[in-house]
Amino acid sequence: MSKVYIALQDNDTSRYILEAIEEDNPTATINHMPAMIRIENEDYLVVKRSTVEEKMGRDWDVQELHLNLITLGGNVDEDDEQLSLSWNS
Amino acid sequence: MTIEIKTSTLEPIRNTYANIERRFGDKPATRYQEATYDLQAETNFHYRPLWQPDKELNDKTRTKIVMEDWYALKDPRQFYYGAYVQQRAKMQEQAENNYAFFEKRDLQAYLSESSKEKIIRFLIPVRHIEHTANLNNMYACSFGYGTALTQALVYNAMDRLGIAQYLSRIGLLIDGNSGDSLIQAKEHWMQDPIWQGVRALCEELTTVEDWFEVMLAQNLVMDSLVYELFIDQLDQALNAEGARDIAMLLEFMQQWNKETTRWFDSVIKTVASESAANAEQMSIWVKHWRAKAAEAFAPVIHALFDETSLQQALTLLDNRSRKAGLTL
Amino acid sequence: MSAKKLNLKDKYRLLTRDLDWEYSYSDRKKAFPYEEFEGIKITDWSKWEDPFRLTMDAYWKYQAEKEKKLYAIFDAFAQNNGHLNVTDPRYVNAIKLFLTAVSPLEYQAFQGYAHVGRQFGGAGARVACQMQSIDELRHVQTQIHAMSHYNKYFDGFQDWSHMHDRVWYLSVPKSFFDDARSAGPFEFLIAISFSFEYVLTNLLFVPFMSGAAHNGDMATVTFGFSAQSDEARHMTLGLEIIKFLLEQHEDNVPIVQKWIDKWFWRGTRMLSVVAMMMDYMLPNKVMSWKEAWEVYFEEAGGALFKDLARYGIRMPKFVEITEKEKEHVSHQAWWIFYNHGHAAGFHTWIPSDQELDWLSEKYPETFDKYYRPRWELAKKLEAEGKRFYTQALPQLCTTCQIPMGFTEMDDPTQIAYRDSVYNGERYHFCSDGCQHIFEDEPEKYVQSWLPVHQIYQGNCGGASVEEVLRDYYQMNLGADNLDIKGSPDEQRWKEWKGVA
Numbered sequence: 001m002s003k004v005y006i007a008l009q010d011n012d013t014s015r016y017i018l019e020a021i022e023e024d025n026p027t028a029t030i031n032h033m034p035a036m037i038r039i040e041n042e043d044y045l046v047v048k049r050s051t052v053e054e055k056m057g058r059d060w061d062v063q064e065l066h067l068n069l070i071t072l073g074g075n076v077d078e079d080d081e082q083l084s085l086s087w088n089s
Numbered sequence: 090m091t092i093e094i095k096t097s098t099l100e101p102i103r104n105t106y107a108n109i110e111r112r113f114g115d116k117p118a119t120r121y122q123e124a125t126y127d128l129q130a131e132t133n134f135h136y137r138p139l140w141q142p143d144k145e146l147n148d149k150t151r152t153k154i155v156m157e158d159w160y161a162l163k164d165p166r167q168f169y170y171g172a173y174v175q176q177r178a179k180m181q182e183q184a185e186n187n188y189a190f191f192e193k194r195d196l197q198a199y200l201s202e203s204s205k206e207k208i209i210r211f212l213i214p215v216r217h218i219e220h221t222a223n224l225n226n227m228y229a230c231s232f233g234y235g236t237a238l239t240q241a242l243v244y245n246a247m248d249r250l251g252i253a254q255y256l257s258r259i260g261l262l263i264d265g266n267s268g269d270s271l272i273q274a275k276e277h278w279m280q281d282p283i284w285q286g287v288r289a290l291c292e293e294l295t296t297v298e299d300w301f302e303v304m305l306a307q308n309l310v311m312d313s314l315v316y317e318l319f320i321d322q323l324d325q326a327l328n329a330e331g332a333r334d335i336a337m338l339l340e341f342m343q344q345w346n347k348e349t350t351r352w353f354d355s356v357i358k359t360v361a362s363e364s365a366a367n368a369e370q371m372s373i374w375v376k377h378w379r380a381k382a383a384e385a386f387a388p389v390i391h392a393l394f395d396e397t398s399l400q401q402a403l404t405l406l407d408n409r410s411r412k413a414g415l416t417l
Numbered sequence: 418m419s420a421k422k423l424n425l426k427d428k429y430r431l432l433t434r435d436l437d438w439e440y441s442y443s444d445r446k447k448a449f450p451y452e453e454f455e456g457i458k459i460t461d462w463s464k465w466e467d468p469f470r471l472t473m474d475a476y477w478k479y480q481a482e483k484e485k486k487l488y489a490i491f492d493a494f495a496q497n498n499g500h501l502n503v504t505d506p507r508y509v510n511a512i513k514l515f516l517t518a519v520s521p522l523e524y525q526a527f528q529g530y531a532h533v534g535r536q537f538g539g540a541g542a543r544v545a546c547q548m549q550s551i552d553e554l555r556h557v558q559t560q561i562h563a564m565s566h567y568n569k570y571f572d573g574f575q576d577w578s579h580m581h582d583r584v585w586y587l588s589v590p591k592s593f594f595d596d597a598r599s600a601g602p603f604e605f606l607i608a609i610s611f612s613f614e615y616v617l618t619n620l621l622f623v624p625f626m627s628g629a630a631h632n633g634d635m636a637t638v639t640f641g642f643s644a645q646s647d648e649a650r651h652m653t654l655g656l657e658i659i660k661f662l663l664e665q666h667e668d669n670v671p672i673v674q675k676w677i678d679k680w681f682w683r684g685t686r687m688l689s690v691v692a693m694m695m696d697y698m699l700p701n702k703v704m705s706w707k708e709a710w711e712v713y714f715e716e717a718g719g720a721l722f723k724d725l726a727r728y729g730i731r732m733p734k735f736v737e738i739t740e741k742e743k744e745h746v747s748h749q750a751w752w753i754f755y756n757h758g759h760a761a762g763f764h765t766w767i768p769s770d771q772e773l774d775w776l777s778e779k780y781p782e783t784f785d786k787y788y789r790p791r792w793e794l795a796k797k798l799e800a801e802g803k804r805f806y807t808q809a810l811p812q813l814c815t816t817c818q819i820p821m822g823f824t825e826m827d828d829p830t831q832i833a834y835r836d837s838v839y840n841g842e843r844y845h846f847c848s849d850g851c852q853h854i855f856e857d858e859p860e861k862y863v864q865s866w867l868p869v870h871q872i873y874q875g876n877c878g879g880a881s882v883e884e885v886l887r888d889y890y891q892m893n894l895g896a897d898n899l900d901i902k903g904s905p906d907e908q909r910w911k912e913w914k915g916v917a
Contacts, residue, residue: 002720101569178481251473289442
């Protein structure tokens with residue numbers, strides 16, 4: 001088992017994204033650090049457009065994630081609906 | 090209530106970086122200046138490139154053009170990255186509105202079959218020319234000298250990718266997002282006899298070694314012809330036959346060309362006025378590529394317009410060249 | 418119209434790689450001449466996977482939004498004299514080092530990605546590299562702008578690009594990037610996109626930027642995190658390129674492994690400066706270098722290499738040494754700079770008692786045993802008015818160019834020396850890793866512009882160290898260099914803060 005992770009800037013938009021991630025990845029752990037939030041999970045983590053939109057109450061493009069993204073680890077798969085991170089091991 | 094700020098102790102000890110001060114004196118500098126001058130390493134390189142062992146990593150001898158100071162090629166737009174992307178974001182927002190409007194109102198339905206054919210045969214293939222322009226500007230950026238010029242070249246290269254993508258989207262707008270028009274346009278580009286001269290010229294340009302020559306052939310010779318013929322004249326022709334709505338899809342390119350021409354004309358003017366040798370070398374190159382381009386574009390332009398169109402574009406090129414101080 | 422709607426992936430393919438075509442009239446190898454000499458075999462560029470499908474319109478839109486936010490903060494920072502909010506003036510020396518050592522590397526990355534962004538035959542990879550190229554230009558420019566305000570109030574920032582080309586310790590980062598850019602296009606990507614961006618860059622940006630946040634430096638935090646948002650794209654390019662090369666041909670595996678080994682070691686050596694910034698130069702600490710190494714390399718890197726094992730890739734050579742080095746490097750590096758503080762373009766100092774205690778706590782195995790006694794001695798000498806500077810010029814490692822100050826990791830009292838003879842000349846190294854790299858490509862590393870050799874050969878002006886520093890490096894002696902105690906920086910800070 002390996003951990004994938006994503007780190008977001010600590011700002012208002014990220015809080016909604018974080019809520020969505022928590023909902024879609026119940027086993028994820030969240031670390032608040034100075035000016036950033038680091039989220040990690042075993043092997044797989046997903047950010048879903050529909051969940052983020054529900055939290056924000058507006059349209060949200062998966063590529064908007066880049067505005068708040070600090071770093072990530074894992075194989076990336078991005079399409080219209082979601083961005084996921086995974087390890088194959 | 091009075092607020093006392095102890096300003097005396099907060100006097101800055103210098104106005105700007107030392108290199109900027111050496112160039113422009115001890116005064117506050119612009120963001121463009123601080124982000125442009127002397128960024129590129131000048132000396133004490135550690136290793137010769139494995140891929141070009143006769144040169145240093147940054148080397149002025151990769152072109153026949155000689156400049157005392159390559160930073161003389163200031164960008165009149167004063168684009169550093171932040172200024173550049175914000176300008177393009179404004180333009181893309183407008184373009185996005187236009188493209189969305191075109192799609193939402195299904196304006197392709199008002200295009201005649203012959204207009205669509207014209208677009209597919211003559212306009213969409215230009216995306217491949219723009220792809221070449223992307224390569225050529227990237228080439229000049231990576232081998233060129235001095236941030237004043239090389240940053241403008243990376244902006245230009247990315248603009249070309251963007252324009253190639255907008256042209257592709259025109260195809261997607263008229264083919265209902267199937268991509269069929271792009272496939273047809275590429276077939277024209279690859280097979281249609283009228284395009285083969287231009288395609289051969291594009292291929293040849295990517296094999297030229299001197300980066301300044303590549304830059305000049307692309308941004309002066311090719312662009313003068315391509316933008317005059319396929320963006321301006323073709324737009325007018327489409328307009329005349331009732332395909333007026335295409336104009337809003339070409340606004341970005343037209344605005345871009347106007348802005349970029351101003352920049353590139355100032356570059357070549359400065360280089361030509363640096364020395365007679367520079368002006369002469371540039372003139373040789375322009376003559377060489379002008380002749381090749383005139384021949385290459387002739388079949389496609391003759392299939393599209395009458396004799397005068399190409400002549401008009403060549404005159405535009407000649408005027409730009411003469412204004413910059415070149416002799417043809 | 419019978420529209421089969423395109424999905425995002427197909428659309429992106431049409432808008433990027435489909436712009437290219439098979440040449441009929443010119444030799445494509447002449448247009449893309451550097452693809453083969455490294456021995457890498459590419460059988461099919463179309464197998465390239467684009468991880469992020471960013472078209473230029475979206476790129477302009479999102480990047481402009483980032484820039485708008487960033488420059489609003491820079492403006493506010495300058496208008497409100499944001500430099501007064503940093504924890505103490507020692508902190509500012511960390512960002513002096515950043516501007517002189519790291520920002521010029523961002524520029525080299527701009528150049529390097531422009532080169533491969535033109536030279537790769539596959540349009541998908543090319544476009545990804547071009548976007549990284551322009552991003553890197555963004556990074557160097559936003560860093561210059563972020564530091565612009567500091568430059569008006571502190572010494573040591575003013576001649577950063579002149580210094581980067583010349584100053585002894587700055588040849589460490591400069592030679593690192595010169596090495597990558599002078600390599601072939603695939604090695605460049607493994608070096609920078611994979612080994613540096615993917616495996617190591619988190620260690621440079623994340624803890625350091627959190628450190629800036631912790632030390633009241635809003636300008637640096639903002640450019641740092643804003644740059645990192647591009648970095649996520651760059652890291653992913655690093656992972657894609659390595660998977661692509663490994664999947665293209667099995668003959669690529671040993672070549673890639675060799676590059677991973679080389680660039681992991683080159684990278685860890687360069688990051689010793691970051692280690693020292695974290696442990697010694699940040700007045701408010703975020704985490705120790707050792708902790709950062711464990712989180713960002715051992716844990717995150719471990720997961721990555723486990724994932725790559727299916728291709729036959731193993732952990733980088735000499736990784737077991739780094740496991741020991743994390744206990745030592747920051748202390749040894751800061752000690753080198755403390756000793757040579759008269760020749761550095763930033764200030765040095767002895768850690769406060771509180772900081773010494775923090776170091777003891779964070780490094781229970783090594784600090785009290787090996788390093789604390791040195792600082793206690795330095796403190797004693799300083800109290801007696803005998804702050805010392807080592808006058809002799811240090812011997813440099815031919816590969817990483819760091820002064821020979823790192824020890825054997827099994828005996829931290831013994832400076833490590835290695836040497837090799839090539840063409841009748843003897844060359845010196847700080848470690849097995851650096852020696853190994855040299856021996857694999859001696860014809861490259863014998864070219865190294867070693868600053869100390871150059872001074873001795875008279876290529877850096879004057880006969881004395883002082884003349885070299887003043888005339889060749891263009892340092893303002895007495896202002897840029899020496900201990901923070903008694904420096905003009907410290908004096909001004911006290912005036913601003915109204916303390917005697």
